[in-house]
Amino acid sequence: MNLPATVRIVEVGPRDGLQNEAAPIPTAVKIRLIEDLAAAGLSEIEAGAFVSPKWVPQMADSAAVLAGLTRDPRKRYPVLVPNLQGLEAALTAGARDVAVFAAASESFSRKNTNCSIDDSIARFEPVLSRARSAGVPVRGYVSCVLGCPYEGEIAPEAVARVAKSLIDIGCHEISLGDTIGVGTPLATQRMIGAVAEAVPIPQLAAHFHDTYGQALANLLAAMQMGISVIDSSVAGLGGCPYAKGATGNVATEDVVFMLDGMGIQSGIDLTRLAEAGWRVLRHFDRAPQAGVSRALWQKAQKSQA
Structure with a gap:
């Protein structure tokens, strides 16, 4: 199999994973989660989103999160921005990596960003220009x-x-998102094959939700196509407010366990990663639900009994 020797994991839990939680999450909890993830070996951790609090109230404190972080200079802490105003707010808050979001579906684009796909791309042109000037x-x-x-x-x-x-x-990089988790391996490979004709594989990342339990199979299919960047969310947190019934991203613990078992390096300490997830889940008074996290948690409970 044509598999990468190493995989870079982009941790999206603190943004994509927490953004749909109904109850406000204290800024300190978010900061602790990000720092725990960095300590577990994650090199790229989404720290927030500079979007309208009207639409995503959970991300309203993203500037405070960035301000409170003890940043490791070897790590990256990207934030999501929807437009030039969001970018300026992110730059003012000290963001050094940002992301923009579009859709492959015209209907989803209009529901998610209130504009067509073409208009959303045009809206991003000044964002990219300003970001480029800011380095x-x-x-x-x-x-x-x-x-x-x-x-x-x-x-x-x-x-x-x-x-x-x-x-x-x-x-510089495109993350391909199966937002509602309906993909299967061959469909994944057909999609990546088409995209790779327009964008080089090294500039592509895989971002899969696990609604139908296919995320790990799809990630393996993506890696067989040469993809070596994977987005995932600690403890499988998250969903999509515009995709009713869609569950969270694939759990980072599940991805790391699979990579470890295949001899593919990620640089992540699975035990510390799981503990980071358990800590944030305790804030919600929830037991782990994602497979590897749940198995490790049950093992830890037995050893303490």
């Missing part, structure tokens, strides 16, 4: 790459067109 790299997300809650199946060519548009305006 800040921009990552691009593409949602609904394997299915849409409003349109159903999405053509791989549609994904490729959006991914190339983001690269053309200056994004």
Whole structure:
């Protein structure tokens, strides 16, 4: 199998994982989670989003999170920005990595950003220009790459067109998101094959939700295509407010366990990672639900009994 020797994991839990929690989460809890994840070996951790608090109230304290972090200079702490105003707020708060988000589905784009796909790309052009002048790299997300809650199946060519548009305006990396978790391995490979004709594989990342339990299989399929960057969320936290019923991202613990078992290096300490997840779950008074985290937690409980 054509598998990478190492994989870079982009931890999205503190942003994508927490953004849909209904009850406000204290800033200190978010900061502790990010610092715990960095201590576990994560090198890139999404720290927040500079979006309107009206739409995503949980991210309203992103500036305070960045201000309170003890940052490791070897780590990256990207934040999501929807427009130029969001970028300026992020830069003022000290962000040194940002991300923008588009969709491969026209309907999803209008529901999520209140504009068409083409208009969303045009909206990002001044964002990329300003970020470039500030020396800040921009990552691009593409949602609904394997299915849409409003349109159903999405053509791989549609994904490729959006991914190339983001690269053309200056994004350094494109994260391909199965937002509602309906993808399967062969569909994943067909989609990546189409995108790779427009964007080089080294500039692509895989971002899969686990709604139908296919995320790990899809990630293996993606790695077989040469992808070596994976987005995941500690403890499987998260979902999508615009995709009813969609569960969280694939759990980082599950990904690391799979990579460890395959001899693929990630640089992450699985035990410390799981403990970081347990700590934030205690804030919600929840037991671990994601597979590896739950298994390790049950093992730890037995050893303490």
